[in-house]
Amino acid sequence: MKPLSPHDWETLSAYLDGELSSQEKARLEARLWKDASLRNALDELGRTRLALRNLPRLRAPRNFTLSRKMVAVKPAPRLYPFFGFASALATVFLLVVLLMDFLGFGEPARPPVALMQLTQTAIQVAAERNITPAEESLPAPTEAIAASQLAAPPPEATPASPEMPMAKRAASEETALPTETPVVAEEGLALKMVAPETETPADSGEATPTDPALREGISSVEVATDTIQVEEATPAPTETPVFTETQWPTETVTLTETASPTPSPIPTATDTPTPEIIASETATEAPLLATAVAALPPTPLPTQSALTSAEVRPTTLQWAEGGLAAFALLSGLLGLALYLWRRRS
């Protein structure tokens, strides 16, 4: 006798309850007529069903009517809503503090770290070159120079023939360069730099392009002219770089600023023409930017570790963020625990 499949039992069960469609019913009755084992299975299932249906309906042992006291809603524990509200409130405050932090409120006044690092770099470069500032005190560069230097792209050192006179050289460069704005050489902007004889390739007659690191340092000093009083700089000690006028001709550095295709964001592009800085031995009254570099007091510069610790130290807002996040999390978890405990009980 072939055992019936679960589907066969399901069909027989539904047949007993009259839940088969007419088509299914006709198909099953055709099988029942042919298959005796299927008929036996149907009989046995019918007997079980009948026994179940003959079970008496029980009478309730008592009345289950309700009283007002039975249907009164149990008051919820007081702490659960409190913690839920506290968690929500802390979350709102946390969002506010995060927003304030994002917008930059509450930041402590920090020294211009990047600027001072650049200045330090400039000093180091100058020290490596063994450059000493001039003996005489020189006026500080004007703000216009600083602004124009800052606004313009890094100047390219134009190689020039050492035999050519300086003024003539400047003129030739002025005509040779395809600039849209006139290039002006200002005497006041002349930069005098002298490298030691041993390091100067002037003997070979070639002009050395300005060191990019040094130019970067000088630019940073110019940016800092708002805060650093270069005029008050005293002659630097002997170890500091020194610029001397007499040694200059061996190395002439021409810093040429050409007008870039994109407009300069600094308003001096319209008010004053883009300056061309020419290191000239004749410009004795010109401000020596390197002197300013050398005149920077070495002690106030923050060390690297001091800078790092200043950056790592959390601010008040960060403390608030951490505290609020911890409070919101704890109160939320407590509220959830109370809620689950209430449901279990």
Added chain:
Amino acid sequence: MDENALINDAQHGDLEAFNRLVLAYQDLVYTQAYRIMGEQATAEDATQEAFINAYRNLSHYRGGSFRAWLMRIVTNACYDELRRQRRRPSVPLEPVDDYGEEIESPRWDIDPSDLPEDEAVRKELRSAIQTCLNRLPPEFRTVVVLVDVQGMDYTEAAQAAGAPLGTVKSRLARARLRLQECLRGFWELLPPSYRLQGEN
């Protein structure tokens, strides 16, 4: 007063109207609870809990078969009670009968000569069926009680069990098959009149 009016009044907070519904349905609800739980005390607890839940959630009743809605609530109350029992299992000290009265002479201790034959056999058959019902998984037990004991059709049983129609159909067939296997040995002990009655 008709059922819908009582339900409507109860939905508006009329506890007296709801208690009239309780009186009308308490046998049905208790039977369902007893057949699922298999003992009187827990069946009573489940029944009381079901009526309290029904009153509190009466606003969620959206029409249809009120009986099926009540059956669903009592079935859920029974499942909760079964889960609690599983966490804290306990064994009753004394057996009780269908009506909650302590059985001084349980089925295994019955002397058929003490009772009229028919009554003794009927009582034994009911006990055997309840024992076999208790061995079924609760989901199967619920469906077979709803259809075969309470006499619901498949649609109403599906509503009361909170299961799709196909699931009800399948569970019912498997429950009947298991009960048939459980009761097979018992049929041989029944008098021929009962066996013939079953076959008819």
